[in-house]
Amino acid sequence: MPADDxxxxxxTLTQVAALAGVSLKTASRALNQEPNVAPSTGxxxxxxxxxxxxxxxGIARELRRGATSALVGLVSGDLTNPFYSAxxxxxxxxxxxxxxxxxxxxxxxxxMLERSLVDAFLERRVRALxxxxxxxxxxxxxxxxxxxVPFVFLDRPPDGLxxxxxxxxNAGGARSAGEHLLAAGHRRIALVADLARxxxxxxxxxxxxxxxxxxxxxxxxxxxxxxxxxxxxxxRTVRELLALDxxxxxxxxxxxxxxxxxxxxxxxxxDPPALVGFDDFDLADVLGTTVVAHDMTALGREAAxxxxxxxxxxxxxxxxxxxxxxxxARGSGERPPR
Amino acid sequence: MPADDxxxxxxTLTQVAALAGVSLKTASRALNQEPNVAPSTGxxxxxxxxxxxxxxxGIARELRRGATSALVGLVSGDLTNPFYSAxxxxxxxxxxxxxxxxxxxxxxxxxMLERSLVDAFLERRVRALxxxxxxxxxxxxxxxxxxxVPFVFLDRPPDGLxxxxxxxxNAGGARSAGEHLLAAGHRRIALVADLARxxxxxxxxxxxxxxxxxxxxxxxxxxxxxxxxxxxxxxRTVRELLALDxxxxxxxxxxxxxxxxxxxxxxxxxDPPALVGFDDFDLADVLGTTVVAHDMTALGREAAxxxxxxxxxxxxxxxxxxxxxxxxARGSGERPPR
DNA sequence: CTCAAGTATGACATCGATGTCTATACGTCC
DNA sequence: GGACGTATAGACATCGATGTCATACTTGAG
Numbered sequence: 039m040p041a042d043d044x045x046x047x048x049x050t051l052t053q054v055a056a057l058a059g060v061s062l063k064t065a066s067r068a069l070n071q072e073p074n075v076a077p078s079t080g081x082x083x084x085x086x087x088x089x090x091x092x093x094x095x096g097i098a099r100e101l102r103r104g105a106t107s108a109l110v111g112l113v114s115g116d117l118t119n120p121f122y123s124a125x126x127x128x129x130x131x132x133x134x135x136x137x138x139x140x141x142x143x144x145x146x147x148x149x150m151l152e153r154s155l156v157d158a159f160l161e162r163r164v165r166a167l168x169x170x171x172x173x174x175x176x177x178x179x180x181x182x183x184x185x186x187v188p189f190v191f192l193d194r195p196p197d198g199l200x201x202x203x204x205x206x207x208n209a210g211g212a213r214s215a216g217e218h219l220l221a222a223g224h225r226r227i228a229l230v231a232d233l234a235r236x237x238x239x240x241x242x243x244x245x246x247x248x249x250x251x252x253x254x255x256x257x258x259x260x261x262x263x264x265x266x267x268x269x270x271x272x273x274r275t276v277r278e279l280l281a282l283d284x285x286x287x288x289x290x291x292x293x294x295x296x297x298x299x300x301x302x303x304x305x306x307x308x309d310p311p312a313l314v315g316f317d318d319f320d321l322a323d324v325l326g327t328t329v330v331a332h333d334m335t336a337l338g339r340e341a342a343x344x345x346x347x348x349x350x351x352x353x354x355x356x357x358x359x360x361x362x363x364x365x366x367a368r369g370s371g372e373r374p375p376r
Numbered sequence: 377m378p379a380d381d382x383x384x385x386x387x388t389l390t391q392v393a394a395l396a397g398v399s400l401k402t403a404s405r406a407l408n409q410e411p412n413v414a415p416s417t418g419x420x421x422x423x424x425x426x427x428x429x430x431x432x433x434g435i436a437r438e439l440r441r442g443a444t445s446a447l448v449g450l451v452s453g454d455l456t457n458p459f460y461s462a463x464x465x466x467x468x469x470x471x472x473x474x475x476x477x478x479x480x481x482x483x484x485x486x487x488m489l490e491r492s493l494v495d496a497f498l499e500r501r502v503r504a505l506x507x508x509x510x511x512x513x514x515x516x517x518x519x520x521x522x523x524x525v526p527f528v529f530l531d532r533p534p535d536g537l538x539x540x541x542x543x544x545x546n547a548g549g550a551r552s553a554g555e556h557l558l559a560a561g562h563r564r565i566a567l568v569a570d571l572a573r574x575x576x577x578x579x580x581x582x583x584x585x586x587x588x589x590x591x592x593x594x595x596x597x598x599x600x601x602x603x604x605x606x607x608x609x610x611x612r613t614v615r616e617l618l619a620l621d622x623x624x625x626x627x628x629x630x631x632x633x634x635x636x637x638x639x640x641x642x643x644x645x646x647d648p649p650a651l652v653g654f655d656d657f658d659l660a661d662v663l664g665t666t667v668v669a670h671d672m673t674a675l676g677r678e679a680a681x682x683x684x685x686x687x688x689x690x691x692x693x694x695x696x697x698x699x700x701x702x703x704x705a706r707g708s709g710e711r712p713p714r
Numbered sequence: 715c716t717c718a719a720g721t722a723t724g725a726c727a728t729c730g731a732t733g734t735c736t737a738t739a740c741g742t743c744c
Numbered sequence: 745g746g747a748c749g750t751a752t753a754g755a756c757a758t759c760g761a762t763g764t765c766a767t768a769c770t771t772g773a774g
Contacts, residue, residue, distance in 0.1 A: 048523055050760055061724045066762065074722055091519045096499040097439050098760035101729050107435065107500075109479070117468065118673075120658075123461035130455065130482055139496060141447070141479045144468055158477060161434035162445075181429045185386055301662045320458075321659055324639045335456075388730055399754045404732065412752055436730035439759050 128338025211363030216249030272299020328371025466676025549701030554587030610637025666709025
């Protein structure tokens with residue numbers, strides 16, 4: 039009786055060739071549809087391969103062909119956030135059209151982990167690396183960028199490094215949110231923002247503040263809340279804001295997590311404040327939530343496209359694509375001040 | 377002036393060794409912390425590596441070490457569905473603890489595509505393959521399963537193949553949803569289900585029907601709707617159901633997409649029917665939607681765990697883990713019949 | 715009938731790392 | 745001082761495929 043734990047090794051091309059009674063190279067030619075293989079030989083080789091359950095060893099092929107894989111890496115924040123998963127989906131679809139596969143890894147918003155994941159991807163010789171960065175400083179990638187591994191930054195601009203990027207029109211979107219609420223008659227508008235050190239948040243805050251300045255409104259200033267980083271914290275913050283006297287009559291939340299928190303914090307109120315949230319989300323229509331929307335799948339798709347162009351040999355200065363935003367009015371942002 | 381399109385090749389270990397004035401093998405030893413390297417030699421090698429910007433070629437290493445990568449593949453339906461992304465996230469976290477990386481690809485619910493993605497993964501010599509299958513027949517995987525590539529099926533049982541699986545207690549969850557609505561006094565309960573050919577849907581339908589039978593209720597029968605496959609279709613179906621006379625007083629939707637559609641279809645109604653949805657979702661609390669919840673991250677985690685055990689050499693009969701469900705009452709499922 | 719061109723095949727080197735085996739230098743112990 | 749153990753380092757084969765070049769055998773044109 040054979041030992042149970044003998045690992046069955048996959049047959050190699052050499053074995054296929056032996057069974058077919060041809061040389062290694064001939065077997066390779068036959069299976070790769072190369073010219074100059076006699077029909078009968080080709081059939082014999084294919085039969086042998088089928089019989090043995092042969093499967094090409096992509097690792098060996100890649101080593102021989104140029105030590106570079108058909109993989110593209112994505113390091114993102116947290117796949118459970120629908121924003122990231124929509125982006126990842128856009129990337130994956132675009133890459134698949136070019137026969138590339140996507141490897142993903144979460145950095146859990148941890149800069150150290152991000153770095154080690156980037157390392158792991160580079161060791162695997164990914165063809166390109168897409169990053170939704172958490173780290174503030176990307177200078178350590180500079181050497182890599184010059185060695186033929188293209189980088190594309192998503193959602194957040196590269197810092198200390200010239201690289202392609204696909205960004206959202208954060209300032210513009212936030213400005214229009216501010217203007218939208220001003221137009222509905224609001225003055226005491228609360229701003230609930232995530233970590234201000236992150237560039238997109240910074241831009242959203244600035245855009246909103248710009249709209250207020252331009253309108254000569256400063257009644258929002260007591261209601262500025264930044265560094266609100268999760269749903270719970272946002273919920274609590276909104277409750278606290280609404281308990282103030284005078285309370286704000288409107289709220290602008292600068293990402294989908296904070297919007298979720300705000301909706302929880304406002305739940306059950308008979309006189310809810312107006313609300314506009316950055317990022318569209320599922321069921322916003324049912325909830326009647328006005329949002330600053332943008333095409334997340336397109337963001338991923340464009341990033342994948344930039345990466346593919348670099349892979350295909352495009353060289354030239356770093357490019358930045360900006361995804362536009364638009365307000366989708368669903369009711370919550372059009373409520374007048376009490 | 378050098379040509380612009382010269383691809384810069386990464387330095388190899390041979391070059392590092394040459395620069396450090398040692399042999400290839402010594403350089404390898406130094407960088408891999410192997411014993412018996414003089415401190416001064418080690419330093420010289422590391423300096424040379426830094427200077428050249430050397431990075432290990434993981435492909436070559438893998439080929440030498442056993443032609444198997446540190447990658448685990450996941451073929452899933454659609455990453456933009458929060459169900460899949462939560463599962464993927466659970467998998468990824470678990471794998472990372474063992475130094476494994478996750479490659480993902482969407483099959484877009486297409487059986488042919490699923491097969492070709494599985495092929496691509498196997499050629500890359502993934503250590504294990506996790507599948508949330510769309511294909512009905514998985515027999516074609518049987519050969520692979522016997523050749524050392526462990527498979528784990530998620531959410532849907534393997535067909536024509538003995539393999540590990542992690543499933544949800546679909547029948548139990550659906551039964552409890554039915555009982556929950558019966559307990560609230562409903563009799564005319566609509567069932568809105570996705571494609572009945574998919575095993576999980578089949579089980580959910582059966583569970584619900586079982587609850588009705590057990591209670592001696594047959595008033596639900598005119599309101600059975602299956603093969604409702606997307607949000608729009610669900611919305612339309614619910615509208616049509618509510619236009620019937622007599623209309624159902626309660627609705628059970630068998631997945632998150634359908635629940636979304638139902639919520640849209642019920643929007644604006646002053647006398648909404650009771651609603652219970654299978655799968656929990658973000659903001660269900662804000663919307664007050666009663667759901668059959670289950671731990672999606674745990675589903676992914678358990679699947680990754682099973683895969684890891686197989687990778688580590690565990691052999692034995694196929695195992696099936698069932699993730700339990702629980703009703704979370706939030707109001708919509710407790711509304712009494714009109 | 716001869717020679718050039720074309721077809722089918724095989725031998726061998728190669729991609730970039732690691733495993734095995736061997737060789738040298740240097741102490742140490744008796 | 746000779747034998748021996750140990751630390752260090754290198755030569756070489758190897759993983760599984762593909763690229764290059766060489767070779768034997770057909771054809772077809774002149």
